[in-house]
Amino acid sequence: MSDRHPLFKPLIFVGGIVFGFGLGFSHMARPEVVLNFLQFDDFGLPFVMFGAAIVSGVAFALLPRIRDAAPLTGDPYERRLKPFDRNVLVGGAVFGVGWGLSGICPGAAYASLGVGNITILWALAGMFLGAYAQGYWRSRSQARDTAVTGAD
């Protein structure tokens, strides 16, 4: 993992800049605008999410036909699907409450810091705290499961 192509990180960086610029341009870095959508005052948000999904979808569909593997990693262009289980619903619902309350989501929150929104540090602190809490809890429950299995 450490001896990646020298252009690996520069490309990730440039991709991140375009991604963040797009979030700024679309005003998704403004929690108010997200909340305006969720309260049905401005229906612009789906154009952002589905516009982005269409662009990525075309690339995801076409690239495997053009070449087998990515030049900088040698990783195959394949669908990496996340398995469906109850967590997708539970986590999605918890995320939904947080998103509906605050109007922020991870990518937009980072971009929000870039457009000057210092107040968003409250949200970033919250996100790290939340991610740590679930990681702590899941690490412990995983250790417990392993211990139980080991005893059998």
Place this chain on the structure above:
Amino acid sequence: MVTDPVLLQTAADLFPNGISRYAVGGLLVGLGTVLIYIGTGIPAGASTFLESTLSYVSDQSRFQQYVGSRDWRVVFTAGIILGGLAFAATFQSGLVTSSLYEPGTTGQLYEVAGVTLWMTEVQPWRLFLGGILVGIGTRIGKGCTSGHGVCGVGSASKTSLIGVVTFLTVAIGTAQVVAALGVSP
């Protein structure tokens, strides 16, 4: 061309800020994702950064699985922040204008070194509490608006489609309740 004033009025009500800034911004978000995917084959989401970065400071087993990707995820996030700043220094500052870009009226603008910056008026307690739930939810639910919403939907993943429908529905319900309770901004 026949224009129906009622239809136009309805569209104007639904999209008070037009649709071009949303559509163009979305295309750029997709383009950023595609650039990374073309070079690396990685469909990058933004929320894994939370757990992968925690692996620097915590030895909880849950975070250790992200040690391999944590460095580039920091680079990705730094890029997103800088991309936001690049937008602030151009369109937000009025240095560059376009008929496709509609400036906003939300929050408050302020200036630092000639760059027009923007700050939210959404209350800190909403951001903090919302942030905690977002942090828990995206990690249990395996993705956020970019991981599920852009990359997952883009790869026609049923899991991601269900994830998006779940969080969109719950978020709309939550925002409606919060607004009905009179919380603003």
